[in-house]
Amino acid sequence: MAKVHEITVWARGVLQDKEGRDVINIFAKAAQAEGKHAQAFDNYEDLPDRVLVTVRKYVRLSDEEITHKYVYTNDKPEVVVICEATIVKGIDVLRGMEPGGTLIINTNRSIDDMLKLLPNANLLATIATVDADAITGVRTVDFSGSEGGVDTTGIGKGIAAPIVGAVAKVTGLIKKESLAKIVSDVSGMERGYNEVKIKHFKPAVAELVGAAAGSKTKR
Amino acid sequence: MMTGCRAAAEGAKSAEVEVICSFPIRPYTAIMMELAKMVANGELNAEFIHGEGEHAQLSVVLGASAAGARAYTGSSGVGVTYAMEIYSPMAGGRYPAQMSIADRTLDPPGDFGSEHTDAMSTRDQGWLLGWACSPQEVYDNTLMSYRIGEDHRVMLPQMVCQDGYFISHIPDKVTLGETSQVKEFLPPYRPISPLSLTNPVSHGPQIRPDQGAPMDAMRAQTFLAIPKVIEEATADFARIFGRKYDPFVEQYRLADADIAFFIMGAHSNTARAAVDKLRKEGVKAGMARLRWVRPWPTHQLAEALGHVKAVGVVETSTSYGGAMRGGNLIHELRASLYDLDDRPLVTSFMGGLGGETIWPADFDYMAGVLSKMVKEKRTDRYVYWLGM
Amino acid sequence: MSKEDNMAKALPGYGTIDVPKDRVVPFGAVTPAPVGTQKLFQTSNWRVVRPVKDEEKCTRCLQCYLACPDACWVYKEEDDTLEWVGDFCKGCQVCIAQCTVDGALVAAPELDFEGGVVRLEKPF
Numbered sequence: 140m141a142k143v144h145e146i147t148v149w150a151r152g153v154l155q156d157k158e159g160r161d162v163i164n165i166f167a168k169a170a171q172a173e174g175k176h177a178q179a180f181d182n183y184e185d186l187p188d189r190v191l192v193t194v195r196k197y198v199r200l201s202d203e204e205i206t207h208k209y210v211y212t213n214d215k216p217e218v219v220v221i222c223e224a225t226i227v228k229g230i231d232v233l234r235g236m237e238p239g240g241t242l243i244i245n246t247n248r249s250i251d252d253m254l255k256l257l258p259n260a261n262l263l264a265t266i267a268t269v270d271a272d273a274i275t276g277v278r279t280v281d282f283s284g285s286e287g288g289v290d291t292t293g294i295g296k297g298i299a300a301p302i303v304g305a306v307a308k309v310t311g312l313i314k315k316e317s318l319a320k321i322v323s324d325v326s327g328m329e330r331g332y333n334e335v336k337i338k339h340f341k342p343a344v345a346e347l348v349g350a351a352a353g354s355k356t357k358r
Numbered sequence: 359m360m361t362g363c364r365a366a367a368e369g370a371k372s373a374e375v376e377v378i379c380s381f382p383i384r385p386y387t388a389i390m391m392e393l394a395k396m397v398a399n400g401e402l403n404a405e406f407i408h409g410e411g412e413h414a415q416l417s418v419v420l421g422a423s424a425a426g427a428r429a430y431t432g433s434s435g436v437g438v439t440y441a442m443e444i445y446s447p448m449a450g451g452r453y454p455a456q457m458s459i460a461d462r463t464l465d466p467p468g469d470f471g472s473e474h475t476d477a478m479s480t481r482d483q484g485w486l487l488g489w490a491c492s493p494q495e496v497y498d499n500t501l502m503s504y505r506i507g508e509d510h511r512v513m514l515p516q517m518v519c520q521d522g523y524f525i526s527h528i529p530d531k532v533t534l535g536e537t538s539q540v541k542e543f544l545p546p547y548r549p550i551s552p553l554s555l556t557n558p559v560s561h562g563p564q565i566r567p568d569q570g571a572p573m574d575a576m577r578a579q580t581f582l583a584i585p586k587v588i589e590e591a592t593a594d595f596a597r598i599f600g601r602k603y604d605p606f607v608e609q610y611r612l613a614d615a616d617i618a619f620f621i622m623g624a625h626s627n628t629a630r631a632a633v634d635k636l637r638k639e640g641v642k643a644g645m646a647r648l649r650w651v652r653p654w655p656t657h658q659l660a661e662a663l664g665h666v667k668a669v670g671v672v673e674t675s676t677s678y679g680g681a682m683r684g685g686n687l688i689h690e691l692r693a694s695l696y697d698l699d700d701r702p703l704v705t706s707f708m709g710g711l712g713g714e715t716i717w718p719a720d721f722d723y724m725a726g727v728l729s730k731m732v733k734e735k736r737t738d739r740y741v742y743w744l745g746m
Numbered sequence: 747m748s749k750e751d752n753m754a755k756a757l758p759g760y761g762t763i764d765v766p767k768d769r770v771v772p773f774g775a776v777t778p779a780p781v782g783t784q785k786l787f788q789t790s791n792w793r794v795v796r797p798v799k800d801e802e803k804c805t806r807c808l809q810c811y812l813a814c815p816d817a818c819w820v821y822k823e824e825d826d827t828l829e830w831v832g833d834f835c836k837g838c839q840v841c842i843a844q845c846t847v848d849g850a851l852v853a854a855p856e857l858d859f860e861g862g863v864v865r866l867e868k869p870f
Contacts, residue, residue: 151794152792182869184566184567184868184869185869186869189792190792190838191792191793191794191836191837191838192789192792192869193791193792193869194869195869223794224857225793225794225855225856225857225863226791228791228856228857228862228863228865229790229791229792229793229863229864229865229866230791230865230866230867230868230869231865231866231867234867248857252857256857450774450775451774451775451776452773452774452776453774513773513774550773550774550776551773551774551776558778558779559776559777559778559779560776560777560778560779561774561775561776562775563775563777563787565771565775566868568769569769569771569775571769572765572766572769572770572771573771573775575763575765576763576765576770576771576773578763579763579765582760582762582763656759657759697759
């Protein structure tokens with residue numbers, strides 16, 4: 140079975156529900172355009188109709204057909220994307236991540252500030268921040284695509300555009316050109332791609348620490 | 359002499375129910391008429407609420423039961439199905455209120471005769487579901503069901519069912535319990551987590567999907583414990599009131615029977631007479647009458663009917679498109695007998711639908727079919743529609 | 747196995763149902779209330795900003811106490827103070843909107859504080 144890349148996106152209910160979902164949809168559509176197999180879906184257990192509650196969105200990318208398509212959650216996310224930085228205080232966002240993962244946060248605060256809030260940062264090989272709100276300032280609130288509906292208002296108009304640009308740059312999982320064909324705000328996406336701040340940790344060290352800490356994710 | 363409706367009301371009165379919620383629909387209406395009179399005359403000290411429909415009736419008794427009151431309601435036919443949403447929350451929230459059903463056929467086209475499909479359609483909602491075959495048994499089941507449902511090992515709502523018209527409207531002899539007997543048999547209702555100002559609790563909160571499976575398992579676990587509680591209550595009832603019931607299955611001339619009718623409700627009276635007649639004619643016939651549909655007495659049925667050569671299930675409810683294309687009882691009876699090494703042949707007869715009578719001659723016909731099955735050692739058909 | 751699991755013991759075929767201790771749901775799903783003591787539903791991680799009170803300006807008019815939908819302002823009569831229940835405050839800012847004194851209650855970014863949020867493994 141080919142490797143399945145799992146990306147988990149965390150956002151806030153109602154205010155960012157659409158933007159969070161745009162991130163996963165843009166990624167899945169771009170991956171499909173590149174000939175990959177991709178899945179994008181909301182976590183149904185979350186409560187996206189409640190303002191500010193944390194909600195999860197998932198992407199899976201693979202070169203082959205994804206056989207565990209009805210496994211409900213991304214149990215081992217390789218990449219975690221945070222649409223609103225306070226979420227890292229209230230959730231163990233790296234839960235299930237294997238050593239060597241990537242975390243990308245939408246914030247204007249510094250990477251070092253963010254690291255202080257992450258008790259298990261040793262799992263990370265890469266952390267990045269992008270100030271998506273400063274780049275576009277737009278948070279689309281629209282429910283047409285929620286609860287499994289069809290999105291009728293287009294995707295990638297708001298902060299999702301710079302966020303996917305940043306994720307493409309940091310992970311290399313998708314080409315910027317593929318994203319440009321899908322997002323409404325292409326320049327926002329490109330600014331995210333260009334302005335993302337990245338910090339790498341020495342993989343050897345990260346892996347050593349991570350292996351020692353162990354991964355205790357099985358339910 | 360009194361009707362099943364009056365007997366149900368007398369049962370509720372004996373149980374000293376505290377909250378009653380009504381909404382009229384034939385044929386159960388008279389239960390509420392009688393209770394309304396009792397409350398108005400000061401014979402029964404209960405809060406009598408007229409709901410705006412059956413959904414409201416069930417919601418009212420759910421709340422009353424949560425608050426700590428012994429609550430009582432009832433319905434018939436499409437009223438039973440209109441309340442459908444509330445059955446599972448009531449059972450899942452463990453509110454041991456009681457609903458008295460006088461069975462009525464579902465629409466269309468508005469036939470108000472008896473048929474068990476109304477209450478049978480709620481059988482997978484987690485309630486206790488029992489059927490009476492006489493006004494006396496309606497009264498007795500009302501008390502027994504409260505006792506069983508309110509037992510802390512159970513804490514589940516109960517349906518006390520009787521055939522509309524046949525039992526609900528045709529008067530029969532009924533002996534009511536003395537107050538002292540009822541007091542000894544039925545202790546006061548003690549809720550486990552009542553709504554209270556000093557110890558506030560949340561009823562019916564949202565739970566997560568990962569809590570759903572254990573919740574279901576715990577409800578299923580309760581149903582493993584209920585049969586023992588039923589046995590205790592039935593034995594206690596016999597001791598105190600002097601009326602003895604088989605806890606799960608009434609066995610009539612079954613011990614040496616070759617053929618048997620499997621039946622529940624009013625028409626079992628005709629079946630008993632038919633068995634007597636067949637015996638006189640030299641046919642070794644018997645009858646098994648089901649008292650509880652939920653919990654289903656799997657092993658008791660295997661024990662009662664295992665030795666019989668052919669069983670005819672008399673259905674009185676429909677399961678369109680079901681495994682046997684007839685009624686419901688045959689599915690569960692066949693499943694109950696499946697593990698026996700030498701199991702009886704089983705077929706079913708659709709009868710008493712839409713309120714039609716099952717005639718003595720129908721039982722003769724059924725006995726003929728069953729005897730032929732015994733002789734030929736096979737089942738030709740799963741379902742026979744009586745009169746068709 | 748439940749002590750009352752008698753049918754399962756006495757009769758073949760039913761088996762027993764073992765609900766693991768850590769998965770047992772309260773009987774009838776009835777849980778303690780109000781939400782201030784509801785450990786199963788801690789909502790502090792809904793918060794992006796938190797209400798911060800200026801003790802000097804606060805007049806104890808109790809509008810915040812009345813307005814909070816989650817009972818997160820608790821009035822302590824003995825020392826005449828209002829205590830904020832941080833584990834459950836969702837940061838909805840209704841209390842700030844209702845506050846009768848300019849500047850007595852203000853919203854501050856949650857990220858400016860160390861701790862104060864119950865970190866969960868799942869969203870709720």
